[in-house]
Amino acid sequence: MNTINSYGPPGNLDDLDDTGLKAWSMFIGDSVDQAIKGPDPSQVLNDSPRSQFYDLTKTDTAADAQQATVTWTAFPRRIKVHSLSDIQRWQRADASRDVQDEYCEWSVTRDPASGKITKVMFTCEGPEYWNLLAQSDPAKVLQLYQTHISPDVKHGDLFGATGTYQPRNQWNDSTSHGAMHLIQANNTLGAEIELAAAATIVRNIDGTELTTDQDLIQCSRYGEPERNSDPHIGGAVNALARQKADIALADPVGLYFDDLKTDGWATPDGSDPKSYWTRRRGDESHPVRFVYEVPQDKGFTVGDITINGTPIQYGAQIADYITIRLSAVACRFGQSTTPPKTACLQVPTAPAGAAEAARHISSLPAHGYHAAPHPTSRTRRR
Structure with a gap:
């Protein structure tokens, strides 16, 4: 199989013009190349290079390619394990987007008179795409907000006095x-x-190959061990790597909604509760936005639907039943000659700069990088 010419936008969205599409592909390619290179060995040991990871635009995908899909629950596991009851965890998850850390975030609309939920918006779109779109076509960003959030959104609400897009604005x-x-x-x-x-x-490590999700994430420190997503993603990818395969993220690179399970749900009129789960952005195979909402002519609202006998009072109750996914491509099975690392991630003690690296890494629950919201810059995750 050949290389691809360029990376597509998340969800195969059609928001970007040709210039924007080229810029997006370049951003993904640069991010992949940086991830292959890994951190500077003078600052972090045993974490680079990542020679079994490859760029779809630069390296062929072989004929033996297999696609691997990794899924996880959208409800934030860190909230779940540190809460004393379902009510408490639902309240906490609905209280702030800052705790919704499983690549799925939501916002709840309620009837002002009854307080019942009428709509819940769910998104898994990354901020980098929106920063690039805002640079490329600010008017498109405004139009999308007015379509999906509220017709009352104004340009100044999103771009402020400086004209620079604010990802965290009053509507988001x-x-x-x-x-x-x-x-x-x-x-x-x-x-x-x-x-x-x-x-x-x-x-x-010491003659034992690490295979469990937790052993791997504790050793490689590539994410947060208590999340649903990070350990599971890492474990699934590493399982492919242990088969001496080369691995890439499938195009278009992104996080996507996988499914909503409605077993145990019931509506007042007996209608299918899943019929109110509506895709709003992304193509059918790569959905990035859903809304759960009952049409007004049905005579009831989301708050009248029950899950295992309990009325839906929080968006988090729905998140319990949502799965998010990413897809990887693996090929050249059995051909990789990359030797395993025989030590976990470490911070060197001798070279200059090690103290700063140690201070930085010690502040993290897990090792990892993320691209800053602006798609042309990159910082360590803090």
């Missing part, structure tokens, strides 16, 4: 006034790319 900074794209600090495409690349490193 809460769980009650809209969710256009991801804003939680670790929910970026850059984080996805870096995590996948770092997870291709096979670890053989």
Whole structure:
């Protein structure tokens, strides 16, 4: 098989013009190349290069290619494991977008009189795409906000006095006034790319090959061990790497909605509860935006639907049943000659700059990088 000519936009969206599409492909390519290179060995040991990770635009995908899909639950696991009850965890997850860290964020609309939920917006679109679109076509950004969030959105609400797009604006900074794209600090495409690349490193520690999700993420420090997503993504990618395969993220690179399971759900009129789950952005195979909403002519609202007998009072109850996914491509099985690393990620103690690296890494629950919201810059995840 040949290389691809360029990376497509997330969800195969048609927002960008030709110039924007080229810029997006360049951003993804640069991010992949940086992830292959890995961190500077003078600052971080045993984490580079990632030679089993490859760029679809520069390296052929062989005929034995297989696509691997990794899925996980959208509800933030860190909230779940540190909560005492379902009510508490649902309330906490609905309280702030900053805790919605599984590459899925949502915002809840309620009837002002009854307080019942009428609509929940869900998004898995990364902020990098929106920053690039804002540079390429500010009018398009405004039009999309007015279409998907509210017709009341104004240019100044999004771009402020400086004319620079503000990802966290009044229409995309809460769980009650809209969710256009991801804003939680670790929910970026850059984080996805870096995590996948770092997870291709096979670890053989003291003669034992690491194979479990938690052993791998604790050793390679490519993400947050308590999340649903990071350990599972890393474990699935590493399983392919252990088969001596080359691995890439499938085009178009992005996080996508996988499914909504509605087993145990019931509506007042007996209608299919999944019929109110509507895709709003992204193509059928790569959906990036959904809304859960009951049409007004049905005579009931989302808040009248029950899940295992409990009325839906929080968007988080729906998130319990949503899965998010990413897709990787693996090929050249059995052909990689890259030797496993025989030590976990370490910070060197002798070279200059090591102290700063140690201070930085010690502040992280896990090792990882993410692309900054602006698609032309990149920083360590903090």
